[in-house]
Structures are given as structure tokens and as C-alpha cells.
Amino acid sequence: MTSYDDSFNNLDDLSIVDALVQVSFLIQNILAKIGAEHDLSVIQIRLLGILRDREPSMQQLARHLGLDKSSITGLVDRAERRGLVERTVSSSDRRGFNVRATAVGWQIIHEVGEQIEHQITAMTVGLTESERTQTIVLAGKILAAAAGANR
């Protein structure tokens, strides 16, 4: 019954809700901080993350990110202006584009990816190997429950 306030909290007597909420803010702060070092917002990191294994249309990007299509225009515009991303004309539909990372974009993706990997891994130094496995299992169950709820 406590805090969606991430800092200054008593780590004993944590409810499961608090535990999850606080960890989520912790992760988000890490993403934001790493992003800031590269002048990227969390949403830009997510955009680049998606482009690692896709070249989606604007519409598909909107669905992936859960944003309105009109928000994608600006998001991609800004990323394109910085040379991270480019629009390529769709071969099948002359109205549409596909968005893909540029060479510079890939460079950033790798750097940021490594830092995220590194820093979040560092957060789990207090865990034993079997606790890490447990964490993955539990997260998997939580994600599965959520995926089920959205159906």
C-alpha cells in the first residue's frame, strides 16, 4: 500500500505491488540516464530498439509504441533530423514509408544497448545464479499473465 514514489523507501515490508512499481521506476531511470548521455529520450531508445529487427511502416511503429500515428511523424522527424533513422519509400504502397536505422543509428543502438545491458546486469550483482534464473521465470509469468489479460 505504499509508493509510486521511487526513492527514499523502506526496503523491508515491501508489498508485491510496491516491489514491482519501484523496480520499474528504477529501470526507467537507468534507461533515461543512459539515454541522456546520448541525447536520447526513452521513447527514442524504444524506437531504435524496435529498428534492431524490423523496418516497420509508420503505422506499425505506432502500434508497437502504443502511440497515435500523428505522434510518430514528429518522433521519426526528429530522429531523422539527427541522422539516426531514415524513411524509405515502400515498394508496395506509394503512400507509405518504412523506417530503418542509418549507420549512425546502428552505432548508437549498439552503444546504448551495451550500456543498458551492463548497467542492468550490475543491478543484479546481489543475486545468485539461481536467483537470476528465478527472476527470469517470475518475470516471464508476469508478462504472460499480462499478455493474456490483453486478449
Place this chain on the structure above:
Amino acid sequence: MTSYDDSFNNLDDLSIVDALVQVSFLIQNILAKIGAEHDLSVIQIRLLGILRDREPSMQQLARHLGLDKSSITGLVDRAERRGLVERTVSSSDRRGFNVRATAVGWQIIHEVGEQIEHQITAMTVGLTESERTQTIVLAGKILAAAAGANR
């Protein structure tokens, strides 16, 4: 080695980094959705969350939220304009204010708090009682490691 992209992911072969990142986005989405039902952003929810057990100065709010003091002015202004929050003059320092929730603010805090409690609890339906305990323990260790890293 995968996604800061929360949706459409393979839940098997999840790394611990992915697991944590995806859970964090899941939680943030829930907070955002519940907030939206009450016309609150996540940052406003956090603000109200802090006010449940404090009447901080603007400066202290900035520290709690990790924001610049100039950002707090607007945040509190908007919450005040909506009647959720009020500034009271500090008895000890005529420059400063303390911020506290109004009656309306408390009402919202309770409603939102219950919904968060309810929905996040619902996400953990797939867990056994002992898995829940494990989750809390693991989260506690992760939070402790992070608290240690920021020192």
C-alpha cells in the same frame, strides 16, 4: 540482448535484462492507463504518491522526483489549478512553501491507489504464494543494490 521495446516479444529465452526492462514497461503502462482514467500523468501520480506521507517543500519535491526545481513550479501549478494540491507558506522560511494534498487530492490518491493495487495484483495471478514472496525478496535485493550504487 533484445528489446527495450515492450510488446510483441518472445517470452521464452528472455535474458534477465530483457525481463526487467519488459516488466518495467508493463508496469509503467498500467500506471499510465490508470492515470489517464483520472486525467493524471505518471508524474502526477508520483507527485500524489509522495504527498501521502509528506508535505515537502518545492526543493524536496525536486529531489524526490529527480527533477529540476523549475520543473516543479509547473507541475505543482497544474495540480493546484485542478484542486488536487495546495501550497502552504512555510512557518520557518518565508521564501518557501510546503505542498500538500487537498481533500479532493486525497480522494484521487485513494481511488488511484486502489486501482494500482488491484491491477498490479491481478498481474501476479499466475504466481504461487511462494513465488510472490520470492518476487518481493528478489526485488528487494535489486533495489538494495541500486541504492548501494547511488552512494
Place this chain on the structure above:
DNA sequence: ACTATATTGTTTGTATCACAAACTAATTTC
């Protein structure tokens, strides 16, 4: 006490982010 310094909060100016409604151009459907 008095000046110099520091602190608290606001203002101003800039940029990002997000949405909804209206719009254009291309594509499907019938």
C-alpha cells in the same frame, strides 16, 4: 550591524512529446 554569499522558488525561452481533428494522396471495394 552590514555586506557578501547562498538558497528558495518563479519566470522566460526552448525543445520534446502526445493527442485529436482536419487534410492530402494513394489504394481498395463494390
Place this chain on the structure above:
DNA sequence: GAAATTAGTTTGTGATACAAACAATATAGT
């Protein structure tokens, strides 16, 4: 081939965040 749908952009609005400059009050140093 006209009507309806779809893909993206534009426009307008508001929230969020920062940094630098500012006013008012508080604290230190002498």
C-alpha cells in the same frame, strides 16, 4: 470508375523538462 478506406502529415493545444536569469529571503563572515 465512384465511394470508401488507409497511410501519413499538418495544425493547434497542452503537458513535461531543462537551463539561465531573476527576486526575495536567509545565513555567514567580519
